Amino acid sequence: MTRFFLTGCALAALAACQPAIPDSAAGVGFDNIHNSPEARAQREAELTGNALPNPQAVSDETIPAAPTVAAAPLATTPTAAPVATTATATVATAPAQSEAADIARETQAALNAASLNSGVKPVDASPSNPAPTVFSNPGISDENSFDAVEDRRSIEDDAARRERNKAQYTVVETTAVPTRSGNAGPNIVAYALSTKNPVGVKQYNRLNLKSAAQLQAACDKYPSPDLAQMAFLEKGGPKKDRLGLDPDGDGFACDWDPTPFRSVSGN
Incomplete structure (x- = not known):
């Protein structure tokens, strides 16, 4: 009995999971609102031109009539107008010609005055003027021009000239660098390497009687x-400061710093 009951439950479950089969008698697309008979009739009416417009698209406004524009008659040109235009052009051209004549007279007057002052008539710039005379400069050598010197000297003359120039050469032989004689003053490099104290650290007693400005x-x-x-060392430094160059007693005058010399030597 239990077996039959379980078999019935399984069949009921399979029947519930089976998808629904559409009704073939309803036709294709008849369940769509766009394919309804009313929609098809509306589309056919639009295609044939008998479709009624939307009532909201119809306006009750009246279109005003287009205004009429009357053509104005053409004005006739009087015969005296060209004469007036010509007269105006003539009057406008007259000042320009007068101004050009004034400029020409002033230019000629300036040229005449210049010729009277210098005694030489100015040269008028004109294409018809002859070309200026080209003067050669005798100070410029033409030794590099073979055509210019071939008539003046021969190859033998050039060889003899080179020999004469060669005989005038002076050859300076190299010699050893001379050593300095006498006392050249204190060696500040050797002094920098002989010291170890930093700048500003007092090493010697000083009697400061001078002001900072002094x-x-x-x-x-x-x-x-x-x-x-160098002057500080020449006058007894670093133990003595006769010139007043080492007021702090570090052995270094003014702003002199031995650090660069020490760094080169590795001290």
């Missing part, structure tokens, strides 16, 4: 810090 004026006497350092 100390700056003492340094301004030298074109460069190197020259100030």
